[in-house]
Amino acid sequence: MTSFRTLLYKELLRFWKVGFQTVAAPIMTALLYLLIFSHALGDHVQVYEGVPYEAFLVPGLVMMSVLQNAFANSSSSLIQSKVTGNIIFVLLPPISYIEFFVAYVLASVCRGLIVGCGVLAVTWWFVDLPIRYPLWVLAFAVMGAAILGALGVVAGIWADKFDQLAAFQNFVILPLTFLSGVFYSIHTLPQFWQALSRLNPFFYMIDGFRYGYFGASDVAPAASLAVVAGTLISLSAFTLWLLKAGYKLRH
Amino acid sequence: MSNAICIREVRKRYATLQALDGVSLDIEAGEIFGLLGPNGAGKTTLISIIAGLARADSGSVQVMGADVVSDYRNARRMLGVVPQELVFDPFFTVREALEIQSGYFGMRDNRAWIEEILHHLDLSAKADVNMRALSGGMKRRVLVAQALVHKPPVIVLDEPTAGVDVELRQGLWAFVQRLNRDGHTIVLTTHYLEEAEMLCNRIGMLKAGRIVALDSTRNLLENFSGLTLRLRLDRDATGPAAGFPKAEVDGERMVLNLSGFAEIESVLTRLRETGAVIREFDLQPPDLEDVFVRVMAGH
Ligand SMILES: Nc1ncnc2c1ncn2[C@@H]1O[C@H](COP(=O)(O)OP(=O)(O)O)[C@@H](O)[C@H]1O
Numbered sequence A: 001m002t003s004f005r006t007l008l009y010k011e012l013l014r015f016w017k018v019g020f021q022t023v024a025a026p027i028m029t030a031l032l033y034l035l036i037f038s039h040a041l042g043d044h045v046q047v048y049e050g051v052p053y054e055a056f057l058v059p060g061l062v063m064m065s066v067l068q069n070a071f072a073n074s075s076s077s078l079i080q081s082k083v084t085g086n087i088i089f090v091l092l093p094p095i096s097y098i099e100f101f102v103a104y105v106l107a108s109v110c111r112g113l114i115v116g117c118g119v120l121a122v123t124w125w126f127v128d129l130p131i132r133y134p135l136w137v138l139a140f141a142v143m144g145a146a147i148l149g150a151l152g153v154v155a156g157i158w159a160d161k162f163d164q165l166a167a168f169q170n171f172v173i174l175p176l177t178f179l180s181g182v183f184y185s186i187h188t189l190p191q192f193w194q195a196l197s198r199l200n201p202f203f204y205m206i207d208g209f210r211y212g213y214f215g216a217s218d219v220a221p222a223a224s225l226a227v228v229a230g231t232l233i234s235l236s237a238f239t240l241w242l243l244k245a246g247y248k249l250r251h
Numbered sequence B: 001m002s003n004a005i006c007i008r009e010v011r012k013r014y015a016t017l018q019a020l021d022g023v024s025l026d027i028e029a030g031e032i033f034g035l036l037g038p039n040g041a042g043k044t045t046l047i048s049i050i051a052g053l054a055r056a057d058s059g060s061v062q063v064m065g066a067d068v069v070s071d072y073r074n075a076r077r078m079l080g081v082v083p084q085e086l087v088f089d090p091f092f093t094v095r096e097a098l099e100i101q102s103g104y105f106g107m108r109d110n111r112a113w114i115e116e117i118l119h120h121l122d123l124s125a126k127a128d129v130n131m132r133a134l135s136g137g138m139k140r141r142v143l144v145a146q147a148l149v150h151k152p153p154v155i156v157l158d159e160p161t162a163g164v165d166v167e168l169r170q171g172l173w174a175f176v177q178r179l180n181r182d183g184h185t186i187v188l189t190t191h192y193l194e195e196a197e198m199l200c201n202r203i204g205m206l207k208a209g210r211i212v213a214l215d216s217t218r219n220l221l222e223n224f225s226g227l228t229l230r231l232r233l234d235r236d237a238t239g240p241a242a243g244f245p246k247a248e249v250d251g252e253r254m255v256l257n258l259s260g261f262a263e264i265e266s267v268l269t270r271l272r273e274t275g276a277v278i279r280e281f282d283l284q285p286p287d288l289e290d291v292f293v294r295v296m297a298g299h
């Protein structure tokens, strides 16, 4: 238990020590998105009855920040440790693969939630936003962050170099988040793209998360929750299997 | 005596390269064991398998009776490893790094022991300095400290003195000897053969993934190595050296390779019979480097 707690503490301390880059910077980015998109689209788009576009946009941006930062945390920590070689400090001690997994994912969830809260707090100044069902909000935020944290573990273990990780981020994570309905409702899309969006697990995370604010969504929130929970469970099982086998960590 | 590490028929292949080719080795509790071999012989690979950083294709390794795969928790608790590469975590200070490492090994309040290690390794003044700001030698000492936080009975040092200045090298070896006196089993690899000769009770030599020599340091020196006798005579050595077919002659100087001390007597007698008088006499004792060169050439 002490090993696990120490690993979690170390992972938290790692991003907290460079908080300007890991927390403040992503909040700033989300704020820029809000200003630009609400300015460009605010007058033309209304997704839900009585909900202005800015209000619609904020939960999407919050969730996008949660997801991207959760991914960034575990993946960058692992790739840095691998490239510099200090990964051996966590491979030499008697830490089980389960403790390893939970510590990295939990630290990712923490960073995701901290950044998410930051974005919410800052945008609160500009946008009038209801939070109808806070528990739905929390459930989707935590599970979404955990999924991306686990995905970050997989990517961090798989990548041998920083540019491979960047490729994973740019060609997998970024398209999946951008095409998940952060900036729009998928009902506004042509039939084909709508169908495609429904194959994207990120869509359910954002849609369910948004339901917690407005009580309205593209898909029933329970269905979204089931998809998100299923994704989390299968991805965790896969990641644990990789860790147990020592894939790319123990040659 | 019981074994600190048991290595049985360990094989490891990297693509087309057989890095370890059936290594069996017992390291006794309480000894200082030297693992020697040229670059690429497989020393680091063997250490990685002992430490659980790599997995053997076949064979088994136990540390203090605990299998490094099936009982890895106990095996790793028993083992402290100083890696060959100079690695560090740039996010932390020396003390933070040591506290975190203690926590990984399940130790809650390890402050007293950490202070003691810092003191013995001359790191106390640097305790609150960020790892990035340390010199290479200092980083090496922190690696040693990190390997010791959990007081492991078995300590493995992989070329701890590579690229380290003389002063630190001597300090480090004095510390290693001290740890050994306190009951720790030590396994080390080094390129400095005179250091291995001075420190190690036993030596194993590895070449291309196989153990090619394994014995006490004393036996290795006695069995493998001859003596080198250098003489300067009062005259040209060509004549007197005629009776010694393998002598190398250079003016008044001659060099002879003897098989052992027993041969000296007869060499001196035969020289006296030629009428030559010895002006300078230098007998070079057996040296691990000679043994090393011969063993490596023989396999
Ligand atoms: N991860 C690896 N992948 C491929 N080859 C490796 C790997 N690690 C070591 N080797 C190779 O295995 C051989 C033994 O290496 P090593 O154990 O580091 O030797 P030593 O420590 O004795 O210098 C070398 O030829 C090395 O190139």
Ligand SMILES: [Mg+2]
Pocket (backbone or CB within 6 Å): B043, B044, B045, B084, B158
């Ligand atoms: Mg090596």
